[in-house]
Amino acid sequence: MNPRIFFIFILSMVCLIGAQPLAVTTTVNQTQIVIDQQVVFTIELTGEAAQKVGQPELPDMQGYLAFLGSGGTAQNISFVNGKMSVSKSFSFYYLAAKEGTLTIPAVTVVYENEEYSSQPITLTITKGGTAGRPQGAAPLTADDRSSTDSDDLFIRTIVSKRRVYQNEPVIVTYRIYAAVRVTGYTITKLPEMTGFWTEDIETPQQPQVKNEVINGVNYVTADIKKVAIFPTSAGEKTIGPMSLQCEVKVQNTQRSRDLFDSFFDDAFFGRTIRKSIESPAVEIDVMSLPSADKPADFAGAVGQYKLNAAIDKTDVETNEAVTLKVTLSGTGNIRLLPRPTVIIPPDFERYDPKETENISRQNGLISGSKTFEYVLVPRFPGHQSIKPITFSYFDPKNSTYQTLTSPEIVINVAKGSGQFVAAGGTGLSKEEVKYVGQDIRFIKLTPGPLQTINYRIYTSFGFLSLLIVPLIVLGAAFAYKSHADKLSANAAYARSKRANAMAMRRLSKAKSLLTEAAQKDFYAEVASALTGFAADKLNMSKAGLMSDELEKEFSKKNIDSELTSEYFDLIRMCDFQRFAPSVVKKEEMDRSYKKARDVIIKLEKAL
Amino acid sequence: MRRVILLFMIVASGCMAEQTEYLFRQGVDAYQQNDYETAVSHFEAALQQGRASAAIYYNLGNAYYKMGQTGKAILNYERAKKLAPSDDDIEFNLQIAQLRVVDKIPSPEADFFFQFWHGTKNLLSLKAFAMLAVGLYLLLIALIVIRFFSKNTVLLNWTRIFRLPIFILLFFIGALFAVRVREDVHNRHGIILVEKVSVVSSPSADSTEMFALHEGVKIQIIAQSGDFFRIRLTDGKDGWIPHTALEII
Numbered sequence: 001m002n003p004r005i006f007f008i009f010i011l012s013m014v015c016l017i018g019a020q021p022l023a024v025t026t027t028v029n030q031t032q033i034v035i036d037q038q039v040v041f042t043i044e045l046t047g048e049a050a051q052k053v054g055q056p057e058l059p060d061m062q063g064y065l066a067f068l069g070s071g072g073t074a075q076n077i078s079f080v081n082g083k084m085s086v087s088k089s090f091s092f093y094y095l096a097a098k099e100g101t102l103t104i105p106a107v108t109v110v111y112e113n114e115e116y117s118s119q120p121i122t123l124t125i126t127k128g129g130t131a132g133r134p135q136g137a138a139p140l141t142a143d144d145r146s147s148t149d150s151d152d153l154f155i156r157t158i159v160s161k162r163r164v165y166q167n168e169p170v171i172v173t174y175r176i177y178a179a180v181r182v183t184g185y186t187i188t189k190l191p192e193m194t195g196f197w198t199e200d201i202e203t204p205q206q207p208q209v210k211n212e213v214i215n216g217v218n219y220v221t222a223d224i225k226k227v228a229i230f231p232t233s234a235g236e237k238t239i240g241p242m243s244l245q246c247e248v249k250v251q252n253t254q255r256s257r258d259l260f261d262s263f264f265d266d267a268f269f270g271r272t273i274r275k276s277i278e279s280p281a282v283e284i285d286v287m288s289l290p291s292a293d294k295p296a297d298f299a300g301a302v303g304q305y306k307l308n309a310a311i312d313k314t315d316v317e318t319n320e321a322v323t324l325k326v327t328l329s330g331t332g333n334i335r336l337l338p339r340p341t342v343i344i345p346p347d348f349e350r351y352d353p354k355e356t357e358n359i360s361r362q363n364g365l366i367s368g369s370k371t372f373e374y375v376l377v378p379r380f381p382g383h384q385s386i387k388p389i390t391f392s393y394f395d396p397k398n399s400t401y402q403t404l405t406s407p408e409i410v411i412n413v414a415k416g417s418g419q420f421v422a423a424g425g426t427g428l429s430k431e432e433v434k435y436v437g438q439d440i441r442f443i444k445l446t447p448g449p450l451q452t453i454n455y456r457i458y459t460s461f462g463f464l465s466l467l468i469v470p471l472i473v474l475g476a477a478f479a480y481k482s483h484a485d486k487l488s489a490n491a492a493y494a495r496s497k498r499a500n501a502m503a504m505r506r507l508s509k510a511k512s513l514l515t516e517a518a519q520k521d522f523y524a525e526v527a528s529a530l531t532g533f534a535a536d537k538l539n540m541s542k543a544g545l546m547s548d549e550l551e552k553e554f555s556k557k558n559i560d561s562e563l564t565s566e567y568f569d570l571i572r573m574c575d576f577q578r579f580a581p582s583v584v585k586k587e588e589m590d591r592s593y594k595k596a597r598d599v600i601i602k603l604e605k606a607l
Numbered sequence: 608m609r610r611v612i613l614l615f616m617i618v619a620s621g622c623m624a625e626q627t628e629y630l631f632r633q634g635v636d637a638y639q640q641n642d643y644e645t646a647v648s649h650f651e652a653a654l655q656q657g658r659a660s661a662a663i664y665y666n667l668g669n670a671y672y673k674m675g676q677t678g679k680a681i682l683n684y685e686r687a688k689k690l691a692p693s694d695d696d697i698e699f700n701l702q703i704a705q706l707r708v709v710d711k712i713p714s715p716e717a718d719f720f721f722q723f724w725h726g727t728k729n730l731l732s733l734k735a736f737a738m739l740a741v742g743l744y745l746l747l748i749a750l751i752v753i754r755f756f757s758k759n760t761v762l763l764n765w766t767r768i769f770r771l772p773i774f775i776l777l778f779f780i781g782a783l784f785a786v787r788v789r790e791d792v793h794n795r796h797g798i799i800l801v802e803k804v805s806v807v808s809s810p811s812a813d814s815t816e817m818f819a820l821h822e823g824v825k826i827q828i829i830a831q832s833g834d835f836f837r838i839r840l841t842d843g844k845d846g847w848i849p850h851t852a853l854e855i856i
Binding site for chain 2: 318346347349379380435438439440441442443444445446447448449450451452453456457458463466467470471473474477478481
C-alpha cells in the first residue's frame with residue numbers, strides 16, 4: 001500500500017473519531033473553464049447523518065452555468081473499528097454559459113435543527129482557448145495515481161436533435177472521453193428507451209479512436225454505441241442513462257524515490273482499476289404530427305421515401321400467377337413502414353403480400369427499402385387494371401405531408417386453356433386436385449323413377465293420410481279393446497251393467513200384467529225383478545238366493561238399513577201376495593209397482 | 608262419367624310418362640353422337656312434361672358441361688343430387704364442373720362430427736326418408752294393434768321384442784326427416800348463371816359493388832326484395848344480386 005494513502009487513511013480515521021455528524025463539501029471538476037464546456041458539480045455529504053439527509057438544494061449559478069442533468073448519487077458506507085462512516089455524493093452536470101467569475105454559494109443542509117454548510121467555490125469562465133487547466137488537476141499526478149477523477153473519464157450522450165416529430169429518427173451517440181488509458185469496458189446497463197422504437201446503428205467492432213481537446217486537456221474519444229430512435233408518441237421523452245464499467249490502467253511506479261515507497265509499491269508498471277461511469281439522461285421533446293393537410297391514407301410513415309411499383313408480366317393467361325412488387329425506399333423507420341394502398345380488382349385472387357426489408361444501418365442513418373410482393377391470380381380474361389398505388393408520408397425536413405403515386409398498371413388477361421391448370425396450384429383445394437385432368441362420367445341410359453317436378457312429399461295427400469289414418473285406426477282399436485276388455489274379461493262388470501236393464505224389463509213385463517186377474521203373475525214378476533236386480537248387481541246366483549245371505553251382502557256394501565228393510569219388506573209382500581187367496585185391488589198393485597221401481601232406482605245408486 | 612274421366616287421366620299420365628321416356632332416349636342418342644345442343648333440347652323437353660328424375664337432370668348437366676355452360680351444368684347436377692344424394696356419378700361430375708368455376712369460395716373447415724352429421728343427413732333423398740319413416744311408423748302401429756288383439760303368445764313375444772328398437776329407429780329417422788324438411792323449406796340455394804355479377808351492398812342498382820361472382824357459384828338465398836336476392840356464400844360474405852343472375856336449384 002502506498003504510504004501516503006495509508007497516512008491519509010490513519011488521519012481520516014482519527015478525524016472520524018471526533019467527527020461531527022455531518023460535513024458538507026462541494027467540488028467542481030475544474031475551476032477554470034471555457035464557455036460551452038461541461039462542469040461536474042458534486043456535493044458530498046459525509047458523517048453518520050449523511051444517510052438520513054436527502055438531496056440538498058442546488059445553489060444558484062446566477063446564469064453562468066446552465067443545468068444539464070443529474071449525474072446520479074453515489075453512496076459509500078464503511079465500518080472502521082465498529083464506527084460507521086457514510087459518504088454520499090450527488091453530481092450534477094452544468095454547461096458554462098456566460099463569461100465571468102462565478103462564486104458558487106455555499107450549500108446548506110439542515111439536520112436536527114443544525115445547519116451544515118460547505119465552502120463557496122469560485123469559478124472562472126473564459127471565452128475559450130486561452131484558459132488552461134490548472135496544473136494541479138493534470139491527470140495522473142502522484143497524488144491520485146490509484147484513482148481517476150470523473151474528469152479523466154466520462155461519457156456523453158450526444159443526440160442529433162432535441163426537438164423532433166413523432167417517428168422522426170434521432171441519432172443517439174454514446175461517446176466516451178478518456179484522459180487515462182482505458183484498456184477495456186463493458187456495458188453494465190443499457191439505456192432505457194421507453195416510448196422509442198430503437199434500431200442499432202452499426203459501429204465498428206473496435207471503436208474508432210479520435211483525439212479531442214477539451215479545456216486544454218487532450219481526451220481520447222470513441223463512439224461506443226450508436227442507435228437511431230424513433231419516438232412512437234408525442235410528449236417529453238427521456239433517454240435513460242447508460243452505465244459502463246471501464247478498466248483503467250494507472251501508472252504509478254516510475255517516480256518512486258525512496259525505499260519506503262518502493263517497498264509498498266507494486267512490482268508492475270501499472271495497475272488496472274475498475275471505474276463505473278454513467279452517461280447523463282437526455283430529454284427529447286417529441287412533437288405530434290400536424291393534423292392539417294393530413295392525407296386520408298396516411299398511416300404514420302415519417303421520413304423521405306420513394307415508391308416504385310412493378311409487375312413481372314403484363315400479358316398473362318387466366319389462372320397464371322403474376323407478381324406485383326411495390327417497393328418503398330428511403331430513410332426512416334423502414335421496419336415499421338405501413339403497407340401502401342393497393343386496390344386490386346375483385347377478378348383477381350390475391351394473397352397477403354410477402355414483406356421483405358432491406359435495412360442499412362451505416363453512415364449513421366437508418367435507410368433501406370421495404371418490398372411488398374403481391375401474388376395475383378387473374379381468374380377472368382380481359383383488360384384488368386390495378387389502380388394507381390398511393391403512399392403518404394410525412395417529411396420532417398420541411399414539415400409537410402407527401403403523397404406518392406405510381407402509374408396505373410394494366411394487365412392483359414387472355415383466356416387460358418380449357419382445362420384448369422393445377423401447375424400453379426392456386427385456388428384448388430386438396431379435394432379438387434384429384435379431379436384435375438379427369439373428364440366427366442358418362443350419362444345414364446335409363447331415366448329411372450320419375451317424379452313430378454317440385455313434388456314435395458311432406459305436403460302430399462298420400463303422405464299425410466298415411467300419417468293420420470293409422471293414428472285413427474290405433475285410436476279406434478284402443479277404444480274397442482278397452483271396451484271389450486271390460487265386457488269380456490269381467491263378467492260381473494257386464495252383469496252389473498246389465499242389471500238395471502234386466503230389472504226394468506221385468507218391471508215393464510209386470511206392468512203389462514197390472515190387472516186383478518193376473519195378480520199372481522204380476523207379483524211374481526215384481527219379486528223376480530227385485531231379487532234378479534240384486535243378484536245381477538252382486539254377481540250372485542238368483543236361484544236359491546237366501547234373504548239373510550243378501551242382507552249380509554247389503555250391509556257389506558253399506559246400504560242403509562231403511563232401504564234394506566224396505567227392499568225385503570217388498571219381497572216378502574210379493575211372496576205373500578203370490579200365494580194369498582185374497583184379491584188385491586188394482587191401486588194396491590200399482591202402488592207396489594211404483595214402490596218396487598223406486599227401490600230399484602235407490603239400490604242402483606247405492607250399489 | 609267419373610269413371611271415364613279417371614280412365615282418361617290414367618291414360619294421359621301414362622302417355623306423359625311415355626313421352627318423357629321417349630324424349631329421354633332421344634336425348635341419350637343425341638349425346639352419344641356428341642350432338643350436345645340437340646341432347647340439351649331433348650332433355651329440356653323431357654322435363655317440360657312435368658316429371659323429372661335424377662338421371663334426366665344428370666344427363667342434362669353433362670350435356671351443358673360439354674357445351675361449356677358451367678353454370679347450367681352445376682345447376683342440373685345439384686338438382687340431380689337432390690333427388691339422388693348418394694349417387695357417386697353425380698357427385699363426381701359436380702366436382703369436375705366446379706373446377707371450372709372462377710371463384711373459389713372457402714367453406715369452413717368441417718370437423719369429423721360435422722362430416723358425420725352431414726353424411727347421415729344426406730344419406731337418402733327426402734322422399735326416401737319420408738317413405739322409410741312412414742314404413743317404420745306403420746310397422747310400429749301394426750305391432751301395437753297386434754298386441755291388442757292377438758292371443759297367440761309366440762306372436763305377442765315377437766312384437767314385444769321388436770317394439771322398442773323400431774320405436775328408437777323411427778325416432779331417429781323421423782328426426783332426420785324433420786331436419787331435411789326444414790332445410791327444404793328454409794334453405795334455398797341458387798347457382799349463378801351469368802358470366803359475372805357484381806354483388807352490391809343494398810337492393811338497388813346504384814349501390815356500391817362489394818365483390819364479384821362468376822358463373823357456377825352456389826349461393827344461399829336468404830331474402831328477397833323486389834328484383835334482388837340477398838345471398839350468402841359459404842365463407843359468410845353476403846350481399847345483394849339481381850334475381851336474373853341466378854336460378855334456384
